[in-house]
Amino acid sequence: DSGVTQTPKHLITATGQRVTLRCSPRSGDLSVYWYQQSLDQGLQFLIQYYNGEERAKGNILERFSAQQFPDLHSELNLSSLELGDSALYFCASSVARSTGNTIYFGEGSWLTVV
Amino acid sequence: GQQLNQSPQSMFIQEGEDVSMNCTSSSIFNTWLWYKQDPGEGPVLLIALYKAGELTSNGRLTAQFGITRKDSFLNISASIPSDVGIYFCAGQRTSGSRLTFGEGTQLTVNP
Numbered sequence: 001d002s003g004v005t006q007t008p009k010h011l012i013t014a015t016g017q018r019v020t021l022r023c024s025p026r027s028g029d030l031s032v033y034w035y036q037q038s039l040d041q042g043l044q045f046l047i048q049y050y051n052g053e054e055r056a057k058g059n060i061l062e063r064f065s066a067q068q069f070p071d072l073h074s075e076l077n078l079s080s081l082e083l084g085d086s087a088l089y090f091c092a093s094s095v096a097r098s099t100g101n102t103i104y105f106g107e108g109s110w111l112t113v114v
Numbered sequence: 115g116q117q118l119n120q121s122p123q124s125m126f127i128q129e130g131e132d133v134s135m136n137c138t139s140s141s142i143f144n145t146w147l148w149y150k151q152d153p154g155e156g157p158v159l160l161i162a163l164y165k166a167g168e169l170t171s172n173g174r175l176t177a178q179f180g181i182t183r184k185d186s187f188l189n190i191s192a193s194i195p196s197d198v199g200i201y202f203c204a205g206q207r208t209s210g211s212r213l214t215f216g217e218g219t220q221l222t223v224n225p
Binding site for chain 2 (some may be wrong): 002004031033042043045048050055056058088090092094100101102103104105106107108110
């Protein structure tokens with residue numbers, strides 16, 4: 001158990017709909033990252049938040065948005081869903097050590113758009 | 115897009131054999147991480163490397179941070195069936211920045 005909690009684990013929705021994926025980072029971790037993994041693909045970075053502020057943006061579509069709340073949990077909002085948005089969405093959180101960061105992933109939210 | 119070249123893409127080995135995989139980059143990373151992912155699961159951190167030249171072990175796993183900071187390798191000794199999965203390398207340029215992932219190495223271990 002990495003300590004990073006994601007809900008829901010599975011989600012099936014229709015094209016054009018909107019969904020929200022939720023992530024609770026490890027206790028004390030200020031950074032939250034979102035990644036997308038399509039079938040048989042690697043992990044593509046979407047966006048990072050640090051202590052409530054957006055820190056870095058990757059290949060995130062304009063239809064997608066995210067935020068990190070004061071209690072440090074984060075939500076990824078996916079709207080106007082298309083079939084190609086079907087993927088595993090991972091949240092990760094990081095802890096800074098004196099030697100460097102260690103990043104832990106949640107179990108993922110499996111989104112199927114039909 | 116991906117900036118890490120991970121090889122090999124797949125490996126088919128017999129139980130008990132040793133395995134080696136590596137990642138190379140055109141740019142420098144200050145942290146290298148190795149993850150294992152089972153189907154439908156999240157990546158599980160295996161080893162973290164923070165210093166050029168560092169050699170770190172975790173049980174039967176050994177990983178090294180290349181001296182140039184542009185590469186890393188992972189060795190698995192005496193493989194067992196539960197080693198099956200996809201292994202990803204990931205690099206981090208600066209502390210707290212995003213991870214860049216390799217394409218993954220699919221490992222199959224035949225009993």
